[in-house]
Amino acid sequence: MPNTPTERxxxxxxxxxxxxxxxxxxxxxxxxxxxxxxxxxxxxxxxDGEVSFASWLxxxxxxxxxxxxxxxxxxAYEASSVDDIARVDRMIAAAALPREVREAGxxxxxxxxxxxxxxxxxARLAGYAADVGSxxxxxxxxxxxxxxxxxxxxxxxxxxxxxxxxxxxxxxxNAIRAIPIGQDAGQRVLLGxxxxxxxxxxxxxxxxADDFGITAPGLEIAQMRHERQRVRMFMS
Amino acid sequence: xxxxxxxxxxxxxxxxxxxxxxxxxxxxxxxxxxxxxxYHQGALRILRPHYLDDTSQVCYVVVNPGGGYVGGDEYEIxxxxxxxxxxxxxxxxxxxxxRTPETRAEQRTHIxxxxxxxxxxxxxxxxxxxxxxxxxxxxxxxxxSASLVMAEIVTPGWSPDGALFGYDEIRLRNExxxxxxxxxxxxxxxxxxxxxxxxxxxxxxxxxxxxxxxxVMDARVDAALLNExxxxxxxxxxxxxLGMSLLDxxxxxxxxxxxxxxxxxAIRAGIDFLRFRWHGQxxxxxxxx
Numbered sequence: 001m002p003n004t005p006t007e008r009x010x011x012x013x014x015x016x017x018x019x020x021x022x023x024x025x026x027x028x029x030x031x032x033x034x035x036x037x038x039x040x041x042x043x044x045x046x047x048d049g050e051v052s053f054a055s056w057l058x059x060x061x062x063x064x065x066x067x068x069x070x071x072x073x074x075x076a077y078e079a080s081s082v083d084d085i086a087r088v089d090r091m092i093a094a095a096a097l098p099r100e101v102r103e104a105g106x107x108x109x110x111x112x113x114x115x116x117x118x119x120x121x122x123a124r125l126a127g128y129a130a131d132v133g134s135x136x137x138x139x140x141x142x143x144x145x146x147x148x149x150x151x152x153x154x155x156x157x158x159x160x161x162x163x164x165x166x167x168x169x170x171x172x173x174n175a176i177r178a179i180p181i182g183q184d185a186g187q188r189v190l191l192g193x194x195x196x197x198x199x200x201x202x203x204x205x206x207x208x209a210d211d212f213g214i215t216a217p218g219l220e221i222a223q224m225r226h227e228r229q230r231v232r233m234f235m236s
Numbered sequence: 237x238x239x240x241x242x243x244x245x246x247x248x249x250x251x252x253x254x255x256x257x258x259x260x261x262x263x264x265x266x267x268x269x270x271x272x273x274x275y276h277q278g279a280l281r282i283l284r285p286h287y288l289d290d291t292s293q294v295c296y297v298v299v300n301p302g303g304g305y306v307g308g309d310e311y312e313i314x315x316x317x318x319x320x321x322x323x324x325x326x327x328x329x330x331x332x333x334x335r336t337p338e339t340r341a342e343q344r345t346h347i348x349x350x351x352x353x354x355x356x357x358x359x360x361x362x363x364x365x366x367x368x369x370x371x372x373x374x375x376x377x378x379x380x381s382a383s384l385v386m387a388e389i390v391t392p393g394w395s396p397d398g399a400l401f402g403y404d405e406i407r408l409r410n411e412x413x414x415x416x417x418x419x420x421x422x423x424x425x426x427x428x429x430x431x432x433x434x435x436x437x438x439x440x441x442x443x444x445x446x447x448x449x450x451x452v453m454d455a456r457v458d459a460a461l462l463n464e465x466x467x468x469x470x471x472x473x474x475x476x477x478l479g480m481s482l483l484d485x486x487x488x489x490x491x492x493x494x495x496x497x498x499x500x501x502a503i504r505a506g507i508d509f510l511r512f513r514w515h516g517q518x519x520x521x522x523x524x525x
Contacts, residue, residue, distance in 0.1 A: 047438075058433070059433035059438060059439035063433060094421040095422075097488045098479070099483075102484070210423075213423045215424065216426075216431075216432075217440065217492055218492065219439040221492065222438070223481075224481040225478075
C-alpha cells in the first residue's frame with residue numbers, strides 16, 4: 001500500500017548530507033600531507049605507537065584544535081559581517097607562529113573554500129573566497145567551515161564536533177601510514193578522542209577573546225623544528 | 237594592502253587603583269635619543285638614561301621597588317618610540333610573582349613604534365613562585381619601517397617543598413600590529429596543575445622547566461637571516477630544545493631548557509647578532525645600575 005499523503009515521514013535535517021560531505025576525512029583539502037608537528041615527535045621516537053600517538057592527539061585537540069581552529073570556527077560562525085570574517089582570518093594566521101602551520105592553513109583553506117563553495121554555496125562564503133582571492137584574507141579551513149556551516153544552518157556544537165572529528169581522523173590516518181599503526185588501532189584511537197572532542201566543544205563555546213590562539217611551547221617548537229627535519233613525509 | 241582592522245586595545249579600568257604605572261616617550265634630540273616625556277606612579281620607576289656605546293640608542297632600566305608582584309597587582313606600562321629613535325629597555329632585576337590567592341597579578345603594556353623607530357626589550361627573567369597567577373598582555377603597534385626585538389624568559393620559582401612548578405598559571409600574550417594590520421598573535425598559557433594537557437607532556441615542557449622566547453619584527457628579516465641565526469644559536473643553546481621560524485615580517489625563536497643560562501646565552505647571541513648586523517653595535521653589556 002502506498003503511504004497516504006497525510007502520513008508523517010521523518011527526514012534528516014537539510015544540512016546533514018552537505019555536512020557529512022564536508023566532514024569526509026577523504027575530502028581533498030590536502031590534510032593527508034600535514035602532521036602539524038606530529039612528525040617531529042615521530043622522528044624523536046616520542047611517538048612510536050598507538051598509545052603515544054593517542055596521547056599526542058589528545059593534547060593537540062585540547063590546545064591547537066580548541067584555542068585556534070575551534071575558536072576561529074566559532075567566531076566565523078558568529079560573524080555578522082564580511083569584516084568580522086576577515087578579522088578572524090587574520091587572527092588565526094597571526095596566531096600561527098610556525099611558518100608551516102601558517103602555510104598549511106592557507107593551502108587547506110583555499111581547498112576547503114573551493115569545495116564548500118560547491119557543496120554549500122552562499123553569499124558569505126563567496127565573499128570570504130573573494131577576500132582570499134584578493135589577498136585581503138589568508139584563508140583557513142576552520143574559518144571556511146564555520147561560514148559554510150552557518151549558511152547550512154548547522155547548530156554550532158554539531159559543526160564544531162564535525163570539524164574536530166574530521167581533523168583527528170585525518171591525523172590518525174596520517175599516523176597509520178607514518179608510524180605505522182594498524183587500522184584497528186587507528187579506530188581505537190579515534191574512539192578514544194570522543195570524550196576529548198566533547199570536552200573541547202564545550203570549552204570552545206566558553207572561551208574569551210584573550211584565549212584566542214593560545215598554544216603550548218613544546219607543540220610550537222616541534223612545529224618549528226619540522227622545517228629543518230631531513231627526512232619528511234609531511235609538509236608540516 | 238588593506239587588512240582587517242587592528243584589534244581594539246583593552247579599555248583601561250580606571251576604577252582599579254593600579255599598583256604601578258609607567259609612561260615613557262623616547263625621541264631624538266640632537267644626536268642622541270632621550271625621553272621626551274616620562275611619568276611614573278606607584279611601584280614602577282625608571283632609572284636615568286644611559287648610553288651603552290657610541291650610537292644614539294638610549295637605555296632605560298625599569299625598576300620595581302616593591303620587590304615583586306602580588307595578588308591583585310595591576311601594572312600599566314606605556315612606551316612610545318618616536319620617529320627614528322632607538323630605545324633599549326631592560327629591568328634592574330627579575331620580575332618576581334608571588335602568591336596571588338584567589339586573584340592574579342597583571343601587567344599590561346602598550347608600545348607604539350613610529351617610522352624607523354626601534355625597540356629592544358631585554359628584561360630579566362620572569363620568576364613565578366608557588367601559588368602565583370600572572371597575566372602579561374603586551375600590545376604593540378608599529379610602523380612598517382620600525383624594528384622590534386623582544387626577549388622573554390620564564391622560570392619557575394622553587395616551592396618550599398622543593399617541587400618545581402608551584403605556580404598556578406602564567407599567561408603571556410603579545411599582539412603585534414604592523415601598519416594597523418595584526419601580524420603576530422603570540423599567546424602562551426602554562427597551567428602546570430590544571431592545564432589542557434600534562435605539563436610534562438610533549439605539547440608543553442617534557443622534562444624541561446624554563447621557557448625562552450625571542451620575537452623579531454623587522455622588514456629586513458628574511459629566510460637567509462633566519463638560517464644564519466639558526467646556525468649561530470643552535471650550538472649555544474646547549475641542552476635546550478630550540479625552534480625558529482619565519483613570521484609574517486619577522487622571526488620567532490622559542491626554546492625550552494633546564495636552566496636560565498643557556499637560554500639567556502642563545503637569546504643574547506641573537507640580539508648581539510642583530511645589533512651588529514643592523515646597527516654596527518658591539519655586544520650588549522647590560523651592567524645593572
